[in-house]
Amino acid sequence: MLRMVDLIEKKKQGKSHDEAEIRFIVRGYTAGELPDYQMSAWLMAVWFRGLSTAETAWLTMAMAHSGKIVDLSEIDGIKVDKHSTGGVGDTTTLIITPLVAAAGVKVAKMSGRGLGFTGGTIDKLEAIPGFRTSLATGEFTAQLQRVGMAVMGQTDDLAPADGKIYALRDVSATVDSIPLIAASVMSKKIAAGADKILLDVKYGSGAFMKTVAAATELARVMVGIGTDAGRETTAVISSMEEPLGTTIGNSLEVAEAIEVLSGKGDSRLRDYCIFLAAKMLLLAKPLLSMTAATDTIRGLLDSGAGLAKFGEFVEAQGGDRRIVQETHLLRQASRKMELRAAHEGYIVRMDSAEIGRAAILLGAGRAKKGDSIDLAAGIKLHRRCGEFVAAGDVLATLFFNEMIEPARAGLLIEKSIHIGKKKIPAGALIAGTVASSGWHEGSER
Numbered sequence: 104m105l106r107m108v109d110l111i112e113k114k115k116q117g118k119s120h121d122e123a124e125i126r127f128i129v130r131g132y133t134a135g136e137l138p139d140y141q142m143s144a145w146l147m148a149v150w151f152r153g154l155s156t157a158e159t160a161w162l163t164m165a166m167a168h169s170g171k172i173v174d175l176s177e178i179d180g181i182k183v184d185k186h187s188t189g190g191v192g193d194t195t196t197l198i199i200t201p202l203v204a205a206a207g208v209k210v211a212k213m214s215g216r217g218l219g220f221t222g223g224t225i226d227k228l229e230a231i232p233g234f235r236t237s238l239a240t241g242e243f244t245a246q247l248q249r250v251g252m253a254v255m256g257q258t259d260d261l262a263p264a265d266g267k268i269y270a271l272r273d274v275s276a277t278v279d280s281i282p283l284i285a286a287s288v289m290s291k292k293i294a295a296g297a298d299k300i301l302l303d304v305k306y307g308s309g310a311f312m313k314t315v316a317a318a319t320e321l322a323r324v325m326v327g328i329g330t331d332a333g334r335e336t337t338a339v340i341s342s343m344e345e346p347l348g349t350t351i352g353n354s355l356e357v358a359e360a361i362e363v364l365s366g367k368g369d370s371r372l373r374d375y376c377i378f379l380a381a382k383m384l385l386l387a388k389p390l391l392s393m394t395a396a397t398d399t400i401r402g403l404l405d406s407g408a409g410l411a412k413f414g415e416f417v418e419a420q421g422g423d424r425r426i427v428q429e430t431h432l433l434r435q436a437s438r439k440m441e442l443r444a445a446h447e448g449y450i451v452r453m454d455s456a457e458i459g460r461a462a463i464l465l466g467a468g469r470a471k472k473g474d475s476i477d478l479a480a481g482i483k484l485h486r487r488c489g490e491f492v493a494a495g496d497v498l499a500t501l502f503f504n505e506m507i508e509p510a511r512a513g514l515l516i517e518k519s520i521h522i523g524k525k526k527i528p529a530g531a532l533i534a535g536t537v538a539s540s541g542w543h544e545g546s547e548r
């Protein structure tokens with residue numbers, strides 16, 4: 104008979120588990136038979152000792168099969184999904200999924216809530232009045248067929264093991280582990296049923312992986328798992344050294360996504376979304392060239408077809424479609440405060456995780472599991488890395504409601520935006536891609 108204490112000891116000594124042992128751990132913890140203290144001890148042993156490729160794949164499959172696997176085979180065409188490993192101001196899902204759906208490719212997306220200092224798509228969508236993020240599996244597939252896209256949160260039916268393990272990792276300092284992130288992400292993607300998966304693997308100050316090398320290793324592990332599970336997977340490695348968009352916070356990020364879909368907004372965010380959407384389109388239509396895919400996506404953005412698809416999607420999930428034209432109908436904060444530069448210079452660095460934490464202090468995220476959040480709260484950044492600021496220029500606007508004392512958040516943001524004398528050009532956003540065919544440097548195919 105297997106005993107958890109022996110398995111913790113085994114991993115602590117750096118030895119390998121077999122498949123039966125991994126399944127015992129996942130099944131026992133999901134069923135509530137293994138206590139949190141033993142599971143967290145095992146997770147910490149994994150954090151220090153790692154998991155082999157085989158162990159990581161077994162863990163992923165055990166977690167995916169802890170619930171149902173959505174069957175999308177009745178729905179015509181190739182179904183694609185997308186997942187970011189988490190960041191700050193990362194509002195790409197809201198922009199690229201309607202663009203890809205407008206190109207005629209079905210997007211079946213399972214998303215999460217904010218974790219740690221990072222934001223989550225499910226929270227953002229709930230900033231839209233009336234929007235429903237918990238869909239029954241049947242509703243999800245029916246909407247996918249009819250509208251071409253659907254986004255739902257995790258349920259007790261789909262990858263429940265990840266729901267429980269993630270919550271424990273969040274409070275036991277075991278989030279930033281390559282095998283644990285890989286199993287968490289890929290178990291959800293496999294359960295959600297799409298044929299092909301695009302991963303956006305983040306590195307830098309606002310990501311769980313701090314270097315390109317670590318993010319690339321994580322990407323390789325996930326691409327390998329997806330490929331072995333028969334789901335073609337491509338990963339883009341991209342920078343989270345500074346927040347991706349200019350806003351952090353749920354209503355603010357929905358408004359920013361609508362701005363980009365309207366042909367306006369931040370050009371760095373827009374260009375990156377066009378790139379990711381084109382990559383997603385290529386997964387479904389491998390005979391296209393990257394240039395042709397990019398032209399298609401840009402055309403759908405310029406014509407307003409992406410925005411129209413977003414409106415259709417919002418309405419299908421019960422949301423108020425008018426927000427697409429009238430973003431003031433999204434929840435608005437009652438108070439704001441401007442943060443100004445103390446001296447002139449160039450922005451040389453931002454600590455994105457700290458900016459994410461400042462947004463949480465304003466109410467935009469959870470300090471602990473189950474906390475309620477203020478969907479209107481957040482931050483707008485007025486400057487990017489590499490830009491010049493004069494003394495007194497507004498660096499950021501803080502949005503919040505009654506009962507919040509913004510001083511601590513303001514201080515945190517001030518400390519996170521580093522102003523220097525010399526201009527340092529902002530680094531490249533895209534480091535490369537990992538596909539089953541290997542590593543490709545830069546933003547080419």
Ligand code: URA
Nearest residue numbers: 188189283284287288
């Ligand atoms: N996103 C996930 O879904 N899981 C992780 O472990 C990290 C980011």
Ligand code: CA
Nearest residue numbers: 176177178179
């Ligand atoms: Ca079919």
